[in-house]
Amino acid sequence: IIKAYAKMLKFSQILEFFATREWNIVNDNVYNLWNRLNDEDKNLFPFNMDIIDCKQYVQGICLGIKLYVMKETLDNAEADKKRYQRLMKIHYAVKYTFMLILLIIFYQVIRLSLGVYGLIFA
Numbered sequence: 001i002i003k004a005y006a007k008m009l010k011f012s013q014i015l016e017f018f019a020t021r022e023w024n025i026v027n028d029n030v031y032n033l034w035n036r037l038n039d040e041d042k043n044l045f046p047f048n049m050d051i052i053d054c055k056q057y058v059q060g061i062c063l064g065i066k067l068y069v070m071k072e073t074l075d076n077a078e079a080d081k082k083r084y085q086r087l088m089k090i091h092y093a094v095k096y097t098f099m100l101i102l103l104i105i106f107y108q109v110i111r112l113s114l115g116v117y118g119l120i121f122a
Helices: 001-019 028-035 039-044 055-068 078-121
Strands: none
Touching: 001 055
8 A cells, every 4th residue: 555655645746737727728720720720631631629538538638647656457448447336335324324424413412402491491
């Protein structure tokens, strides 16, 4: 676990510069170029920004990070996915159990305070 933490720490330090700043990227030139191309060139050079599937793009980025930055293999991808799902189930079980306990405590406090209020003003 220490090795994984060291990798995550190194990775977060590498990405800190890019993740903690606001980036405004203007791509008007790309749109202008795309609009100037004829249909044949559009088929030959497909770079239309409107048809990019962001979910697939981010999945590719995550896969690249796992392979090339964290130097991990894809051999255990299915096991990693099952482990992640198990950890998420545990997370939600603990979270909702804690919320239920807080709700029960809140209910008991309200019930006791109404009982004391009734004794005082009865």
